[in-house]
Amino acid sequence: xxxxxxWPATLxxxxxxxxxxxxxxxxxxxxxxxxxxxxxxxxxxxxxYSVGIGQISSEVPQNLSASRPQDRQFILSSKKLLxxxxxxYLCAWGRDSTSGETQxxxxxxxxxxx
Amino acid sequence: xxxxxQSPQSLIVQEGKNLTINCTSSKTLYGLYWYKQKYGEGxxxxxxxxxxGEEKSHEKIxxxxxxxxxxxxxxxxxxxPSHAGIYLCGAVGSGAGSYQLTFGKGTKLSVxx
Numbered sequence: 001x002x003x004x005x006x007w008p009a010t011l012x013x014x015x016x017x018x019x020x021x022x023x024x025x026x027x028x029x030x031x032x033x034x035x036x037x038x039x040x041x042x043x044x045x046x047x048x049y050s051v052g053i054g055q056i057s058s059e060v061p062q063n064l065s066a067s068r069p070q071d072r073q074f075i076l077s078s079k080k081l082l083x084x085x086x087x088x089y090l091c092a093w094g095r096d097s098t099s100g101e102t103q104x105x106x107x108x109x110x111x112x113x114x
Numbered sequence: 115x116x117x118x119x120q121s122p123q124s125l126i127v128q129e130g131k132n133l134t135i136n137c138t139s140s141k142t143l144y145g146l147y148w149y150k151q152k153y154g155e156g157x158x159x160x161x162x163x164x165x166x167g168e169e170k171s172h173e174k175i176x177x178x179x180x181x182x183x184x185x186x187x188x189x190x191x192x193x194x195p196s197h198a199g200i201y202l203c204g205a206v207g208s209g210a211g212s213y214q215l216t217f218g219k220g221t222k223l224s225v226x227x
Contacts (some may be wrong), residue, residue, distance in 0.1 A: 006156075034215075044202065044217040059214065090156055100145045100164060100206065103215060105156040 002027035006091050006106040013113055019064075019078040021109050023091030026072065031093040033074040034103060035066055039087040050074060086113045116141045118203055118218035126224045127193050135188045135221045137203035143183045145206035147215065152199045160188075160201075190223075198225045 007022045025031050035047040046059045048066035056066050063082060067075045074091055088110050094103040117140045127133050137146070145164050149157040161170045163179035163186060170177055174191045190197055200220040 041219075043219040044204075044215075046214055046216075049214070088154075092157075100162065102147065102159055102162055103204075104159055105149075107156045108154070110154065 002093070002104065004091060004093055004104060004106040006089075006109050008109060009107065010110045011112070013081050013111065015083055015113055016080050019076070019081050019085070019111070021076040021089055021091075021111075023074040023076075023106055024072055025074075025093045028093065028095065029071060031072065031095055032101065032103075033068060034092040034094070035074065035076050036090040036092065036105075037087045038090060038108075044090070048076070081113045083113050086111055116205055116216045118205055118216055120201075120203060120218035120221050122221060123219070124222040124224070126226065129194060129225055129227050130192055133190050133193055133223070135201050135223070137186045137188070137218055139184050139205055141184070143179065143186070143205050146177075146179055146186045147204040147206075148177050148186070148188055149202045149204060150199050151202060151220070157202065193223075193225045195225045195227055198223055 003026045005024050033050045036044045037047055038044050048056055048058055050056050050068045053068055053071055064078050088108050090108045091106040092103040094101040119138045121136045125133060147162050148160040150160055151157045161177045163177060166181040166183045168179045176189045179186045200222050202217050202220045204215045204217045206215055
């Protein structure tokens, strides 16, 4: 069966510091991978998605970036965090099928920027 | 862009009561997903609906997509404390190869024992 992991679970970082969040998927190959941010009162917002190694699409311009160095690894990064980057970050995986694609979510990383 | 509006925003029910959560789209729905989230945790996939009039059930939770494919409802029968959480609907964008899921802001359900 497939599982999705996110690391770390919780992170407190000062403004201006770098960020690296990791997401790994097990039990599947060539998944589509997604990064979402969930902020209070704003719902879930898609940040990046990837359909393959090295292929990244950005949905929202910001100071965050994403990379996919391996088939089942998706990394969210920032060189300098802003206060507004605080939130709950969720990684998801999905795979295209004839009946569409269902996305399965990881446990999330709670980021607090002070 | 597609927008999803969920109602109500929050709901408090007595254990054993039935309840309905609605999700209304500003555009035709090509795929509608229901997820459940407990505070501070990831989303758990419940059901996906694609066809107008389609209805699916899982244990005591039933979801339906209306014929016009612009509204979905989630119905819980005989609610239990384990049903408490935030219910989110998500919709896939139109067009081939569209990967963007747009989500509603969620409905927070509390079940009082």
